[in-house]
Amino acid sequence: MTDAELDEAYTRLCHTMTRLGEPVAPLFLARFALLAMVRLDDAPAVLQMIDDAAADLDAARPG
Numbered sequence: 001m002t003d004a005e006l007d008e009a010y011t012r013l014c015h016t017m018t019r020l021g022e023p024v025a026p027l028f029l030a031r032f033a034l035l036a037m038v039r040l041d042d043a044p045a046v047l048q049m050i051d052d053a054a055a056d057l058d059a060a061r062p063g
Contacts, residue, residue: 017025037046
């Protein structure tokens with residue numbers, strides 16, 4: 001994936017979440033993640049991506 005393609009995909013992701021609205025954004029992201037996992041079809045890579053995505057977010061949680 002080129003930088004331009006990555007930018008286009010991320011922009012579409014953001015615009016789609018905005019169009020759907022904040023209340024359903026978590027459901028959309030969960031569905032997107034599940035579809036991406038199935039398409040990737042690489043369990044070790046998926047598990048590493050989950051860990052990478054969560055890195056440093058525990059400290060960023062309010063409260």
